Amino acid sequence: MARVSVVVLGAGLHPWGKQGRPFTEYGVAAARAALREAGLAWTDVQYVVGAATVRNGYPGFVAGATFAQAMGWSGARIATCYAACASGAQAVDVARTRILAGLCDVALVVGADAAPKGFFKPVGGERPDDPDWLRFRLLGASNPVYFGLYARRRMAVHGSTPAEFAAVKVKNALAGSLNPNARYRKTVTAEEVLASPMVADPLRLMDICATSDGGAAVVLASESYARRLGHTRPVRLAAVSTITPDFPNTFLDLPAFATDSALAVPPPPRPFREAIAHAAYEEAGLGPQDLSLAEVYDLSTALELDWTEEIGLCAPGEAGALLRSGHTALGGRQPVNPSGGLASFGEAVPAQAIAQLCELTWQLRGQAGARQVEGARTGLAVNQGLFGHGSALIAVR
Amino acid sequence: MWFTVEDGLTYLVGTRCTACRTVCFPPRSGFCPNPHCAGEELVETRLSRRGRVWSYTNSCYPPPPPYEAAEPYVPITVAAVELEAERLVVLGQVEGLTAEQLRVGMELELTSSGERWMWRA
Numbered sequence: 236m237a238r239v240s241v242v243v244l245g246a247g248l249h250p251w252g253k254q255g256r257p258f259t260e261y262g263v264a265a266a267r268a269a270l271r272e273a274g275l276a277w278t279d280v281q282y283v284v285g286a287a288t289v290r291n292g293y294p295g296f297v298a299g300a301t302f303a304q305a306m307g308w309s310g311a312r313i314a315t316c317y318a319a320c321a322s323g324a325q326a327v328d329v330a331r332t333r334i335l336a337g338l339c340d341v342a343l344v345v346g347a348d349a350a351p352k353g354f355f356k357p358v359g360g361e362r363p364d365d366p367d368w369l370r371f372r373l374l375g376a377s378n379p380v381y382f383g384l385y386a387r388r389r390m391a392v393h394g395s396t397p398a399e400f401a402a403v404k405v406k407n408a409l410a411g412s413l414n415p416n417a418r419y420r421k422t423v424t425a426e427e428v429l430a431s432p433m434v435a436d437p438l439r440l441m442d443i444c445a446t447s448d449g450g451a452a453v454v455l456a457s458e459s460y461a462r463r464l465g466h467t468r469p470v471r472l473a474a475v476s477t478i479t480p481d482f483p484n485t486f487l488d489l490p491a492f493a494t495d496s497a498l499a500v501p502p503p504p505r506p507f508r509e510a511i512a513h514a515a516y517e518e519a520g521l522g523p524q525d526l527s528l529a530e531v532y533d534l535s536t537a538l539e540l541d542w543t544e545e546i547g548l549c550a551p552g553e554a555g556a557l558l559r560s561g562h563t564a565l566g567g568r569q570p571v572n573p574s575g576g577l578a579s580f581g582e583a584v585p586a587q588a589i590a591q592l593c594e595l596t597w598q599l600r601g602q603a604g605a606r607q608v609e610g611a612r613t614g615l616a617v618n619q620g621l622f623g624h625g626s627a628l629i630a631v632r
Numbered sequence: 633m634w635f636t637v638e639d640g641l642t643y644l645v646g647t648r649c650t651a652c653r654t655v656c657f658p659p660r661s662g663f664c665p666n667p668h669c670a671g672e673e674l675v676e677t678r679l680s681r682r683g684r685v686w687s688y689t690n691s692c693y694p695p696p697p698p699y700e701a702a703e704p705y706v707p708i709t710v711a712a713v714e715l716e717a718e719r720l721v722v723l724g725q726v727e728g729l730t731a732e733q734l735r736v737g738m739e740l741e742l743t744s745s746g747e748r749w750m751w752r753a
Contacts, residue, residue, distance in 0.1 A: 353696070354693075354695065354696045356696040356697065357698070359697075359698075361698075363633075368698060370723075371695060371696065371697070371698050371699050372698040372699060373633065373747070373748055374699075374710060374723055374724065374725060374748075375691055375694075375695035375699040375701070375708050375710070375725065376691075376695070376710060376723060377691060377695050377696065379691070380689055380690075380691050380695075380710050383689030383690070383710075384686075384687040384688065384689050384710070384712055385687070386689075387687045387688055387689055387736070388686065388687035388736065391687065391735075391736035391737075392736075432692065433692050434691075434692055434693065435689045435690060435691060435692065436688075436689050436690045436692070436731040436732075437689075438689075482665065482666055482667050482668075483654075483666075485719075485720075485721075487686070487712050487721050487723065491723075492657065492658055492722065492723050493657040493658070493720050493721060493722040493723065494720045494721045495654075495656075495665065495720065496654050496655040496656065496718050496719050496720040497719040497720070498653055498654060498655055498718060498719045498720075499649070499652040499653050499654040499666055499669070500652075500654070500666055500668065
C-alpha cells in the first residue's frame with residue numbers, strides 16, 4: 236500500500252469529567268484548542284467531520300454541523316459519522332481521505348459527549364428488533380457483564396488473577412495523575428482496587444471504566460499545506476484501520492447474543508481485535524516492535540491485558556508478565572496508556588478515539604509533560620466500537 | 633422468544649442455511665450471513681440443549697431498563713455456553729447457580745422461565 240499520509244497540525248481536548256454542560260461546549264473548546272495549536276483560524280477550516288453517538292436522549296443533532304454552527308457558520312463542508320466507540324477514528328479517516336483525494340487541504344475533526352450517569356442504557360421504548368435493546372431486556376447484559384465474561388475467560392485460559400487486573404489500574408492511575416486532562420487524578424493502590432465493590436465478577440468498580448463528559452479535536456492537513464504554514468516535522472498519520480470482522484466472528488462481541496457459527500467456514504487466522512491492529516501495521520509498514528507507546532481501549536483492566544497481546548507487544552497469555560516487568564508502564568520500553576487510559580478518563584464515546592490521537596500527537600512531539608515517553612517516535616491507538624467497528628491509528632514523527 | 637418447549641424440554645431455535653449448513657442464533661431470515669455462500673433458504677433448527685461454559689459472570693447491580701429487575705434485587709448470573717455441534721457460543725442467564733459455583737468448561741443444559749431461556753446445571 237502507498238505510504239502516503241496526512242499530518243496532524245493541532246490537537247485539543249476539553250478536560251474529561253462530569254461537568255454537566257452541553258456536549259457542544261466541550262467540542263468547541265477542544266476545536267478551538269486544536270486550531271490554536273495549528274496556528275489557524277476557524278474560518279481557515281475547509282472541512283469539518285463530527286463523530287457521532289446514538290443513545291437514549293441523543294437525537295440526530297450530534298453531528299458535524301452542530302459544531303460548525305456553534306463555532307459560527309463559515310460555509311465549510313461537513314460530514315458526520317457513527318461507529319459507536321470507534322466514531323472518532325472513522326471521522327479521522329473520512330477527513331484524511333478527503334485530504335488525500337485532493338478535495339481539501341485542511342480539516343477539523345471533532346467529537347464530544349455529555350454522558351449519562353451509571354450504566355449505558357439502550358434507546359428507550361419497545362424495540363424488539365434492536366439487538367442492543369434486546370440484550371438488556373432478555374439477559375440484563377449491560378456492558379460490564381460482557382467485560383466480566385472476557386475477564387473470567389482470561390483467568391481460565393491464561394491464569395490471570397484479580398491482583399493482576401488491579402496492577403493495571405495502579406499503573407494507569409499513576410499515569411493519569413500526571414495528565415491535566417484526565418478525570419481521575421489520584422493514584423490508587425492494588426488494595427483499594429481489590430476492596431472496591433464487585434460489579435461483574437471478577438471485575439470490581441475500579442476495574443471498569445466510568446462514563447464521562449469530554450471533547451476532543453484534531454486539525455488534519457496535507458503535507459504541502461503544513462509546509463506552506465511553516466510546520467516543520469509535523470506528526471504524520473501513517474495508518475487508519477477501520478475494518479470489520481471476518482466471518483465467522485467466533486468471539487462474543489458486544490452486544491451479541493451469540494457468536495457466528497464456525498460450522499461451514501473455519502475461523503479467520505486472526506480474531507477481530509488482533510486484525511484491527513494488524514491492518515494498521517500493514518498500512519504503515521510497521522510492526523509492534525517499532526512502537527514507542529500504545530493507547531489501547533481499556534474498558535476494563537483485564538481488557539488492557541488482552542489488547543496488549545492483540546497488538547503484538549507479547550504472545551497470548553504473557554501480558555501479565557510484561558506488565559509486572561514494567562515494560563508497559565511509564566518509564567518502560569513500550570508504555571501502554573501513558574495518558575492514563577480509560578481508567579483515568581472514563582469513556583466519552585464519540586470523543587475517545589480522537590483523544591487517543593491527541594495523546595499520540597503530544598507524545599510524538601515531546602509535549603506530554605510529566606508523562607512523556609522518552610524519545611517517542613511511533614504510536615498506536617486501538618479501539619473497538621459496538622456492532623463490528625474496528626479502529627486503529629498509527630502516528631509517526 | 634427464540635426458544636420452544638416440548639415435553640418439558642427447552643430448545644433454542646435458530647436457523648440453518650440449506651446450502652452451507654451455517655447455523656445462526658438468533659434466527660435470521662432472508663439470506664445466509666456466510667459471505668462465501670449465496671444461500672437464501674434458512675430453515676428453523678433446534679440447537680443442542682447442552683454445552684460447556686465458555687465464560688461466566690454476574691451483575692451485582694440491577695441492570696437498567698428495559699430489564700425488569702426483581703425487587704429486592706438478587707444478582708443475576710450470566711454464562712456464555714459453547715455448543716459443540718453448532719460451533720458457536722450462546723449467552724444466557726443461569727438458573728440456580730451463582731458465579732462462585734460456575735467453572736469454565738462445566739456442562740450446562742437449557743431450561744426456560746417466562747420469556748427467557750436460561751442455563752442450569
